[in-house]
Amino acid sequence: xxxxxxxxxxxxxxxxxxxxxxxxxxxxxxxxxDCCDKTKAEIEGLGVSFRAYPVERNGMNPLADLxxxxxxxxxxxxxxxxxxxxxxxxxxxxGGIASRALPSCKFHALITGLGYAFHGKSWxxxxxxxxxxxxxxxxxxxxxxxxxxxxxxxxxxxxRGIVPKNKCHVVAGSGVNIEHYQYQPLPLxxxxxLLIARLLGDKGLxxxxxxxxxxxxxxxxxxxxxxxxxxxxxxxxxxxxxNSLHQEGVLEYLGEASDVRPYLEQCHVYxxxxxxxxxxxxxxxxxxxxxxxxxxxxPGCKETVEQGKNGWLVQPRNVEExxxxxxxxxxxxxxxxxxxxxxxxxxxxxxDVVKVNQDMIRIIGIAPKTEILSFA
Numbered sequence: 284x285x286x287x288x289x290x291x292x293x294x295x296x297x298x299x300x301x302x303x304x305x306x307x308x309x310x311x312x313x314x315x316x317d318c319c320d321k322t323k324a325e326i327e328g329l330g331v332s333f334r335a336y337p338v339e340r341n342g343m344n345p346l347a348d349l350x351x352x353x354x355x356x357x358x359x360x361x362x363x364x365x366x367x368x369x370x371x372x373x374x375x376x377x378g379g380i381a382s383r384a385l386p387s388c389k390f391h392a393l394i395t396g397l398g399y400a401f402h403g404k405s406w407x408x409x410x411x412x413x414x415x416x417x418x419x420x421x422x423x424x425x426x427x428x429x430x431x432x433x434x435x436x437x438x439x440x441x442x443r444g445i446v447p448k449n450k451c452h453v454v455a456g457s458g459v460n461i462e463h464y465q466y467q468p469l470p471l472x473x474x475x476x477l478l479i480a481r482l483l484g485d486k487g488l489x490x491x492x493x494x495x496x497x498x499x500x501x502x503x504x505x506x507x508x509x510x511x512x513x514x515x516x517x518x519x520x521x522x523x524x525x526n527s528l529h530q531e532g533v534l535e536y537l538g539e540a541s542d543v544r545p546y547l548e549q550c551h552v553y554x555x556x557x558x559x560x561x562x563x564x565x566x567x568x569x570x571x572x573x574x575x576x577x578x579x580x581x582p583g584c585k586e587t588v589e590q591g592k593n594g595w596l597v598q599p600r601n602v603e604e605x606x607x608x609x610x611x612x613x614x615x616x617x618x619x620x621x622x623x624x625x626x627x628x629x630x631x632x633x634x635d636v637v638k639v640n641q642d643m644i645r646i647i648g649i650a651p652k653t654e655i656l657s658f659a
Contacts, residue, residue, distance in 0.1 A: 285297055285313075290315035290322050294326060296564060300643060301331060307644060310332070311332070313332070314335070316335065318335065340515075359382060360384055364388055369390070379392065389648075391427050394432070394561065395562075416445055419445050428451075430453070431452070433562060433582045437451050437453055457636070458637070459570070466573040470551070474505050474552075474613055475551050476508065476553075477546060478508070479509075482511055482522070484519075486557050495533050498610055509537065512539035547568060548572060551574070552574060553577070558599045575593060575612065575618075592625050593622050594622055
C-alpha cells in the first residue's frame, strides 16, 4: 500500500505500482490531497477509485495535521481496508497512527528519502528532527514492513531506534518504465546539460548555477537548463531568484512539465547535484533514455553511477568539483555515446519498474483478490 500527499505525482511517480496492485487485487482506493477533475480522471484511469483528504505536504500547522489525522480515521473506518501502504512523511505518520483504528488492517510504509527534517544543524532543524523521529517511531511501531529505497537511509532509521531491523526491506527506488522512457540517440547542437528538480536548495540548484558561471568562462556555448516547479518548502528557491539567473544567461529556466521526455531527449548530459535522495527518479529516467550522468556521491545517487563508465560522482555542495566534471564532459564529447549506452544498460538490469514492483508486492505480501487502500 502507499501513503503520500501530492495528487499530481500519483500517476508519474506511483502509477506503475498502483496499476500492478490493481491487477492483483479486487479493489484499490487511492487517496491524496484534493485535485482537479483532470488529475482525478488520470488517477482513476489506473483502474482504481480516488478519495481526497486534506493534507499540507510541507506545512507545520498542528491544527491542519490534526484535521488530516481525524479525516484519515474517518475514511479508514468507512472503507475498512485490509491493507494500507503509505509513502512520504505525513501520510506515513498520520496514516500509520490512523490505521490503529483498524486493528486487523496491515500497515506498510515506503520511505522514499530522509527529507528536510533530517538535514541541517541549526537548533530548529535538530528540534524538528527529534520530533519527526518520535512521530515516525510511533507510527511505524505496528507496521508489517518498512520499505526503503537505499541501504543508508534504512541504517539511519535502525540506528536511531525508529524501526527494528527485522521489519526493514530495501528496493531499487521506484524503478523506471524502460518502455515509456526509450533509448534515444544524442541530439545535435550546442552541448546541453539538464537538471530536473523542484526548486529546492537541497537539490543543489545554487551549486549548479555557480558551476555554470565558472564553466561558461571557458565554454561560453555550453547550455545549462533547469526544469521544475516552485516548491513551498522552507528550503524552496523563489521563482524570482531562478528568473534572475535566467535573465543573466547563467541558466535556461524551462518552467515545469508533465512529460519530461522531450527535455531529456534534447540534452547531452543529465546533472543532479543533490544533497540527499532516496533514489532519484529523474536520474533513472535520464539513464533509460541513454544519457551520461553527473550526480553526487550520496546514498541513492551513487547507486546510479559506475564511475568512468556511465558518468561521474562529485561531493555535494562542492562547486569547484562539479565545474571540473562539467568541463571534463565538454572536453570529451566522444565519450558521451558510450556513457549513455551504459546508462541504459544499468537502467534495464537494475531499475526496471517491473522488477521493482514485483519486489514491492512480494514484500507487502499481496494475495489475489485483497482489498487495498493506497495513499498517494
